Each structure stands twice: as structure tokens, then as C-alpha cells.
Amino acid sequence: MSDVTVIKIAIVGVGKIAQDQHVPSIKGNEAFELAATVSSRDGLPGIENHAQLTDLLEKRPDIPAVALCMPPQMRYEAASLAIEAGRHVLLEKPPGATIAEVQDLVERARAKNVSLFATWHSRFAAGVPAARAWLAERMIRHVRITWKEDVRRWHPGQAWIWEPGGLGVFDPGINALSILTEILPEPVHLVQSTLEVPDGRQAPIAASLRFRGPAGLTVEADFDWRQTGPQTWDIEIGTDTGSLSLSKGGAELTIGGRREMTEADVEYAGIYRRFAELIDAREIDVDLAPLIHVADAFMLGRKITVEPFEE
Structure with a gap:
């Protein structure tokens, strides 16, 4: 400082x-x-x-x-x-x-x-910077996002998440979208969205998204808040010269089947390092790309009513 x-x-x-x-x-x-x-x-x-x-x-x-x-x-x-x-x-x-x-x-x-x-805390996960650098030199063919967790474990008694503006399953799902928009060399756009909304609630408990990008790039994303047991936060990417995967929310990076790094619990430390830098320079850091994808998901969303969610 x-x-x-x-x-x-x-x-x-x-x-x-x-x-x-x-x-x-x-x-x-x-x-x-x-x-x-x-x-x-x-x-x-x-x-x-x-x-x-x-x-x-x-x-x-x-x-x-x-x-x-x-x-x-x-x-x-x-x-x-x-x-x-x-x-x-x-x-x-x-x-x-x-x-x-x-x-x-x-x-x-x-x-x-x-x-x-x-802040987009998942962008500060340990594997994200290296993934971005590796992908910058390759042609990306396909991305598969699987982001599934137990809402009762992570948001106990938090009624606001089911109200308009609370985002529902996109509260965790936007973390995956923040990584996606950080590591892809070129932007993608949403073409299809299916939202599963519990009867009596205003926000989805699950969502399935499809994106397209340059040179035939496709992205599939599946978010679900009903997963019990082990939680799943994975991004798998196929390129012209091999594959890359980010798991555990970006903490673990694997390239070509070889694990490159695993480091947990560094995201919020990164956020506050960045905030100190911004304050020192009196700068603004606001990237709306993840939120735009979520807004598009609601705009294009085909709503399916599913069984009620009860705490």
C-alpha cells in the first residue's frame, strides 16, 4: 500500500x-x-x-x-x-x-x-489462472459444467434465495459461470435454458443451459440444488490438443489426465488482496458477464414446475 x-x-x-x-x-x-x-x-x-x-x-x-x-x-x-x-x-x-x-x-x-x-470468489480458486493461460493457446471444442450441491447444507433457512432477485440455484451456479467467463479466450452466448422451479417458489432449484461460441464451440451447464452426499463442482473442457478439467470449484486442475495442482480455501484471501489493490489505486473492478448469463437464462428459460421444496 x-x-x-x-x-x-x-x-x-x-x-x-x-x-x-x-x-x-x-x-x-x-x-x-x-x-x-x-x-x-x-x-x-x-x-x-x-x-x-x-x-x-x-x-x-x-x-x-x-x-x-x-x-x-x-x-x-x-x-x-x-x-x-x-x-x-x-x-x-x-x-x-x-x-x-x-x-x-x-x-x-x-x-x-x-x-x-x-467480487467473483471462484475466479480466485487456485487452478483458474493456470487454466486460463493453458486455454489461451488452444482451440476449445466443448465445455461441460456440472455444478450440483445440497441447498439445505449451504443455505439453511435462507428464504431470500427463493424470492425474485435471490437467483435460486444460480446462487452457486453463477460461480461456475464466473470461472467460465474468466478462462475462455472468447465469449459465448446462451441459446437454450430450462428452469426447474419448485411449486410455490419463485426461483429455480435446477437449471440446464446451453451456450454457443466461436468456431463451433459449445457449452453445456447443469446446475442442481438437490444433490446429497458428495458435492460436485466440475468443469471439463475439450480442445484441439487435449483436455482440461477444473474440479472442487476450481481448486483442483487436471490437464491431459495429469493433476497439476490442488489447493483449497484461497478464494476469499484473493478477493481481499485485490480489494486492497483497488483501494490503493482508487479503481473499479466490475465485470457483469456472469450476471448477464444468468439474466439471459431467465429470459430464455423454459419453466418446468417440480415438486415443492421444504426445509
């Missing part, structure tokens, strides 16, 4: 993802100090808590950065308040409930000369 030694930061929304990932990543990064939280319920032991974001912004002008970890439907208003108050903003994924509101946040951040970071 060129002009600061420690950046005080506040976490807004102290739910499961904040406690599991953001708190340890902030504490493990010497560029940051976790100075406060914002939560209408209990915050974190030993950390100052404010019931409302407006209270934090008014009472702690010495905290220049906030990490917004509340559900996406609530993120735009909070980000707008923080940016208007001159704070740097980190957005947990997905960055917002709509594309338009995130685009507006970019303009607001640019006008206030503050950093805005729309």
Missing part, C-alpha cells in the same frame, strides 16, 4: 458467508483491520456493531471501506449509501439483484472517486 498501512473495514450483514469467509480473510490480510459490523441482530464478539448502515456511516468516518454481505435484493440501497458517503465498497456475489442497478453503482462510484469491487 502506498499511502496507508491499514485499511479499516466494516462488514455489513453478518450471516453465514461473512462468518465463514469474510471474517477470517480480513483477519488474515495485514492490509485490513475489521473495525465494525452492521447487523440488526448480534454482530461479532469483540467487534463494534451498528444496527443500521446509516449509523455506521455517521459515527465512523474513519472507516473508509465496507464489505456488503447481505442478500442481493438489499445490496443496491446499501451500496448507494456507502458510495455517497465516500466509502470504498466490496460487493459479495452476485453484485446485485439486477444488471441495471450494478451499472448505476459503477457510475456513482466513478463520480465519487471511490473503489467498487464486484
Whole structure:
């Protein structure tokens, strides 16, 4: 850091993802100090808590950065308040409930000369940079994404994920799309979408997507929130000179049947390294490509009603 030694930061929304990932990543990064939280319920032991974001912004002008970890439907208003108050903003994924509101946040951040970071944590998985470099020199023929997990395990009691803007199975599925858009040399576009929506819910529990790209490239993606037992987060890619696979959410890279690397739990550490860089440079890093693919999936989606989902 060129002009600061420690950046005080506040976490807004102290739910499961904040406690599991953001708190340890902030504490493990010497560029940051976790100075406060914002939560209408209990915050974190030993950390100052404010019931409302407006209270934090008014009472702690010495905290220049906030990490917004509340559900996406609530993120735009909070980000707008923080940016208007001159704070740097980190957005947990997905960055917002709509594309338009995130685009507006970019303009607001640019006008206030503050950093805005729309995070895609899976892009910081250990195998992703090497996969991108290897694919850059090859003709990609086909991509197969299988992203299946147990919603009861990862989102217990979180009703917001089933509401409009909550994304349903695309909450994890967008992680795969963030890797896809990071490692492919050329963009692809959606051509087919099937959404399985539980009776009485507003968002899908499973989805099947098909994409096309240049030179005949095809991409198939299957997302499902009903998988019990071992969880599956795999991307398999066939090229003109061999195959590549990313498994365990991008933590494990295999090329031509040979495992190249395996390293877990580095994603959020990477996010906060990047956020420190952005704050130092007062830059904006917002890539909407994964969210655009999800929006297209809803626009083209053929809806199939399936059995009700109950906790």
C-alpha cells in the first residue's frame, strides 16, 4: 500500500458467508483491520456493531471501506449509501439483484472517486489462472459444467434465495459461470435454458443451459440444488490438443489426465488482496458477464414446475 498501512473495514450483514469467509480473510490480510459490523441482530464478539448502515456511516468516518454481505435484493440501497458517503465498497456475489442497478453503482462510484469491487470468489480458486493461460493457446471444442450441491447444507433457512432477485440455484451456479467467463479466450452466448422451479417458489432449484461460441464451440451447464452426499463442482473442457478439467470449484486442475495442482480455501484471501489493490489505486473492478448469463437464462428459460421444496 502506498499511502496507508491499514485499511479499516466494516462488514455489513453478518450471516453465514461473512462468518465463514469474510471474517477470517480480513483477519488474515495485514492490509485490513475489521473495525465494525452492521447487523440488526448480534454482530461479532469483540467487534463494534451498528444496527443500521446509516449509523455506521455517521459515527465512523474513519472507516473508509465496507464489505456488503447481505442478500442481493438489499445490496443496491446499501451500496448507494456507502458510495455517497465516500466509502470504498466490496460487493459479495452476485453484485446485485439486477444488471441495471450494478451499472448505476459503477457510475456513482466513478463520480465519487471511490473503489467498487464486484467480487467473483471462484475466479480466485487456485487452478483458474493456470487454466486460463493453458486455454489461451488452444482451440476449445466443448465445455461441460456440472455444478450440483445440497441447498439445505449451504443455505439453511435462507428464504431470500427463493424470492425474485435471490437467483435460486444460480446462487452457486453463477460461480461456475464466473470461472467460465474468466478462462475462455472468447465469449459465448446462451441459446437454450430450462428452469426447474419448485411449486410455490419463485426461483429455480435446477437449471440446464446451453451456450454457443466461436468456431463451433459449445457449452453445456447443469446446475442442481438437490444433490446429497458428495458435492460436485466440475468443469471439463475439450480442445484441439487435449483436455482440461477444473474440479472442487476450481481448486483442483487436471490437464491431459495429469493433476497439476490442488489447493483449497484461497478464494476469499484473493478477493481481499485485490480489494486492497483497488483501494490503493482508487479503481473499479466490475465485470457483469456472469450476471448477464444468468439474466439471459431467465429470459430464455423454459419453466418446468417440480415438486415443492421444504426445509
